[in-house]
Amino acid sequence: MGIRSTQYNGLCLALSLLLAAGAGVAQDPPAAGDNSPTQELHNRKATLDDAHQRFMDYYAEEQYQLALVAAAQVVEHTHAIYGEASLEAGLALTNLATAQAKLGDHPAALMNYQASVAIIEATQGIISPRLVNPLLGVAAEHNAMENYDLGLAVYERALRIYHVEHGLFNVDQMKIRDGLTESYVGLGDMQNAGFQQQVQAMIIRQEHGDDLELVVPAVFKLAEWYQRTNQPEKEQQQYTFAVNAIRQLEGQNSTLQINALRGLSAAYMRSVNQATSIRLLKQAIRLNETSAEPDPVLTADILIELGDNYSMLGSMRDARRVYQSAWQILAEEDEADKLHNNYFGTPVGIRAERLPDVYPSRSKNRKLLHKQPDAFLTGYVNISYDIDKSGRVKNVEVLESDPPGLIDKRIKILVSRIGYRPRMVDGEPVATPNNRLSHEFMYLAGEIEEDDTDDEKGERIELPTSTTGEETG
Numbered sequence: 001m002g003i004r005s006t007q008y009n010g011l012c013l014a015l016s017l018l019l020a021a022g023a024g025v026a027q028d029p030p031a032a033g034d035n036s037p038t039q040e041l042h043n044r045k046a047t048l049d050d051a052h053q054r055f056m057d058y059y060a061e062e063q064y065q066l067a068l069v070a071a072a073q074v075v076e077h078t079h080a081i082y083g084e085a086s087l088e089a090g091l092a093l094t095n096l097a098t099a100q101a102k103l104g105d106h107p108a109a110l111m112n113y114q115a116s117v118a119i120i121e122a123t124q125g126i127i128s129p130r131l132v133n134p135l136l137g138v139a140a141e142h143n144a145m146e147n148y149d150l151g152l153a154v155y156e157r158a159l160r161i162y163h164v165e166h167g168l169f170n171v172d173q174m175k176i177r178d179g180l181t182e183s184y185v186g187l188g189d190m191q192n193a194g195f196q197q198q199v200q201a202m203i204i205r206q207e208h209g210d211d212l213e214l215v216v217p218a219v220f221k222l223a224e225w226y227q228r229t230n231q232p233e234k235e236q237q238q239y240t241f242a243v244n245a246i247r248q249l250e251g252q253n254s255t256l257q258i259n260a261l262r263g264l265s266a267a268y269m270r271s272v273n274q275a276t277s278i279r280l281l282k283q284a285i286r287l288n289e290t291s292a293e294p295d296p297v298l299t300a301d302i303l304i305e306l307g308d309n310y311s312m313l314g315s316m317r318d319a320r321r322v323y324q325s326a327w328q329i330l331a332e333e334d335e336a337d338k339l340h341n342n343y344f345g346t347p348v349g350i351r352a353e354r355l356p357d358v359y360p361s362r363s364k365n366r367k368l369l370h371k372q373p374d375a376f377l378t379g380y381v382n383i384s385y386d387i388d389k390s391g392r393v394k395n396v397e398v399l400e401s402d403p404p405g406l407i408d409k410r411i412k413i414l415v416s417r418i419g420y421r422p423r424m425v426d427g428e429p430v431a432t433p434n435n436r437l438s439h440e441f442m443y444l445a446g447e448i449e450e451d452d453t454d455d456e457k458g459e460r461i462e463l464p465t466s467t468t469g470e471e472t473g
Helices: 006-024 037-060 064-082 087-102 106-124 129-144 148-166 171-186 190-207 212-228 232-250 257-270 274-289 296-312 316-331 336-344 363-371 408-416
Strands: 348-351 376-387 393-402 419-421 423-425 428-430 432-444
Touching: 037 064, 037 087, 064 087, 087 106, 087 129, 106 129, 129 148, 129 171, 148 171, 171 190, 190 212, 212 232, 212 257, 232 257, 257 274, 257 296, 274 296, 296 316, 296 336, 296 348, 296 419, 316 336, 316 428, 336 423, 363 432, 376 408, 393 408
Parallel strands: none
Antiparallel strands: 348 419, 376 393, 376 432, 423 428
16 A cells, blocks of 8 residues: 655645535525625635636646645635635645645745644644644655754654544554654664654554555565665565565465565665575566466566676676567567667666765765755766676766866776666667766865775765767677
């Protein structure tokens, strides 16, 4: 079961309540030409309903600027019909804040979420379940503005109210615990952040242990948390649990295992257990191909992942063989050209090296950057390089850098280590020359020494999203 964003959940509840409020007082249309207060009220409500519908449509279409305009109109008409201190006005402000949050106007969104909370408290009480959604909005905006301590306090209040209304084990509390996780991460409290993720999986396993539609996504989510926090053994444990649960409830040959096997494979690859990683991918392929309704595109997708693993191991001949097998499978599909282009139209980065985000690249400077950003300046390096038909990077050159020479040598070394899935034409891998990569970093003013080669662990490289160049070889 997917976890929706806090803003979206607030939007849905607010819209349903407002529409219900409008529907509850609707009356039969008066006779034509009636200018009575009843007619005026009817017209206002019709206008309000129209604004609501436009807001929902624009929001669903992700046209947030237009949704913002419609939301403001909803607030205006709601004030005119129900009053500025009404419950309906509070819910309308939640919608307005949701649109503002989507557009990145966090101060305005925070103000309107807080106004909504104040109105609902005044009209419904301080433990009203209707407070949960605007409180989640308040907390999310605090987090967005890096006020994590304030976000934490508001999320905790929302969770208490939710528990009073729905009990301790309701699965819909997960969005609140996700918010708590991000607050703790922002505060550097990874232990409590991890606990919020663990308790979600625990609740779902205990309360819905035989419902794979709930259990498996919860397990995957916890596994992704362990990946995020670099805990490969715990990540492997979660995917293993998912595989075993599926086999127990659905049988040894259930294709529901496939995604869990792929996740487990990736976890083993990250922990440098390549043989197990490759074996699990081959097992996933067999499950698909021996199922009642095998999916050729899925087989090709897993084969490409297998080829990527071979490439990362340096087994270029095996990688090429597997890529070509996937190409041939996709060639039999109705949208073969589109599929070929999606997978092989451009080189795809599969092995990344670190690029320095801070110079000098030391952990104390990363902490200083967060506390004193004004002490740093922005630098950049523009790189060109070729990718050969095996996916290796060649001919790395610095085109431009500022400050000149500060990290040029280090960048060249790191970019040369990137590994790619090569571009393919007519089922054959080809080289792709003249690729570009632009990298920005922060450097501490006054500490400029050319060609720093500190290789301390840091963030992963940002791989180029596109390449340019003429086809060769």
